[in-house]
Amino acid sequence: MKIVIPGGSGHLGTILARSLVRDGHEVVILTRTAGVPQAGRAVVWDGRTIGPWTTELAGADVVINLAGRSVNCRYNARNRKEIASSRVDSTRVMGEAISRSVWPPRVWLQASTATIYAHRFDAANDENSGIIGGAEAGVPETWRFSIDVAKEWERALDDAETPLTRRVKLRSAIVMSPDRGGPFDALLGLVRRGLGGRAGDGRQFVSWIHYRDFVSAIRWIIERDELAGAVNVSAPDPLPNAEFMRELRMAWGIGFGLPSTQWMLEAGALVLGTETELILKSRRVTPARLLASGFTFEHPTWPAAARDLCARWRAIDRELRSERSEYDRPKLSRLPGHHSHRDHLGRTHAAP
Numbered sequence: 001m002k003i004v005i006p007g008g009s010g011h012l013g014t015i016l017a018r019s020l021v022r023d024g025h026e027v028v029i030l031t032r033t034a035g036v037p038q039a040g041r042a043v044v045w046d047g048r049t050i051g052p053w054t055t056e057l058a059g060a061d062v063v064i065n066l067a068g069r070s071v072n073c074r075y076n077a078r079n080r081k082e083i084a085s086s087r088v089d090s091t092r093v094m095g096e097a098i099s100r101s102v103w104p105p106r107v108w109l110q111a112s113t114a115t116i117y118a119h120r121f122d123a124a125n126d127e128n129s130g131i132i133g134g135a136e137a138g139v140p141e142t143w144r145f146s147i148d149v150a151k152e153w154e155r156a157l158d159d160a161e162t163p164l165t166r167r168v169k170l171r172s173a174i175v176m177s178p179d180r181g182g183p184f185d186a187l188l189g190l191v192r193r194g195l196g197g198r199a200g201d202g203r204q205f206v207s208w209i210h211y212r213d214f215v216s217a218i219r220w221i222i223e224r225d226e227l228a229g230a231v232n233v234s235a236p237d238p239l240p241n242a243e244f245m246r247e248l249r250m251a252w253g254i255g256f257g258l259p260s261t262q263w264m265l266e267a268g269a270l271v272l273g274t275e276t277e278l279i280l281k282s283r284r285v286t287p288a289r290l291l292a293s294g295f296t297f298e299h300p301t302w303p304a305a306a307r308d309l310c311a312r313w314r315a316i317d318r319e320l321r322s323e324r325s326e327y328d329r330p331k332l333s334r335l336p337g338h339h340s341h342r343d344h345l346g347r348t349h350a351a352p
């Protein structure tokens with residue numbers, strides 16, 4: 001198949017592209033920079049106009065739109081504008097390009113987010129009975145901003161006129177991979193430094209998915225014509241932050257993790273240029289539609305997933321260390337096919 005991935009140079013795109021290329025698919029990554037992707041062919045675009053889309057859509061079977069400015073930043077006016085427009089505009093442009101296409105793709109998978117659901121503790125949000133957020137009392141305004149963006153993002157998909165193309169909203173939870181620079185690496189960094197205790201009161205739920213299940217779910221959705229509309233891409237086992245962090249500490253083999261209070265998190269987020277929403281919002285999301293369609297998870301529960309991810313993180317670490325020591329000995333011939341890869345943003349990715 002020919003698979004076009006706008007925004008495919010980032011965390012999820014890299015994970016997907018290397019796996020889809022290995023399956024023998026032709027993968028085209030639309031990127032605003034001329035960096036060389038680990039897998040697939042890169043085509044430069046400006047992020048918001050049709051440009052190369054129409055050309056690259058010719059003969060494409062699948063489009064997976066992942067374009068979007070990272071939300072790992074302060075939600076100031078400038079960043080808010082970019083977070084929203086990079087998602088909504090790219091989705092609109094995608095819709096226009098598909099509607100103009102003589103041979104439109106069979107399926108369009110559009111990134112959305114599990115953050116669209118309400119902050120709640122009482123029950124899980126699945127696609128059928130879940131509560132879309134925005135009306136919760138007493139939550140910070142920044143949380144509502146994220147929900148508004150997610151709604152507008154999904155509306156841009158709904159508004160597109162692409163009758164011959166199946167459309168899927170990927171309401172993804174945090175994708176956990178051992179890649180350097182990703183969310184798991186950041187959480188493990190805290191654990192390794194003895195700072196991996198509960199965040200706030202630790203009651204907020206963490207929804208997550210192992211990267212191998214994320215890739216399998218994408219393959220599964222591509223193949224299932226009956227799956228259209230919103231699909232929660234998350235493991236079936238969201239758990240409270242305190243338990244989540246405890247299991248991660250156990251998986252790493254460290255007994256203690258300093259807890260962080262809400263004010264410490266607020267101060268830390270300010271210093272690090274991020275928002276506490278990413279840690280404090282309760283995301284309790286379950287994948288009812290994936291499960292009902294027969295999808296099985298390789299890593300359904302967090303304790304085992306965390307052990308697997310820690311082992312993979314350590315394997316990359318060993319590889320990076322030996323790579324460094326080889327560079328320190330320039331005369332020594334380097335082994336072919338180094339397995340880790342540094343992308344154009346300087347992040348190191350695991351071997352498939």
Ligand SMILES: NC(=O)c1ccc[n+]([C@@H]2O[C@H](COP(=O)([O-])OP(=O)(O)OC[C@H]3O[C@@H](n4cnc5c(N)ncnc54)[C@H](OP(=O)(O)O)[C@@H]3O)[C@@H](O)[C@H]2O)c1
Nearest residue numbers: 007009010011012031032047067068069086111172174175
């Ligand atoms: N990672 C997760 O766990 C997760 C969970 C739920 C939802 N999502 C959503 O899934 C999408 C992909 O996530 P990711 O983790 O792969 O993100 P990422 O690593 O930040 O990559 C997103 C890509 O979007 C492109 N981009 C950045 N700013 C842009 C802009 N202003 N205009 C157009 N394109 C821009 C970049 O590609 P170039 O610089 O090459 O153009 C970047 O590589 C995002 O929309 C994210 O919100 C991610």
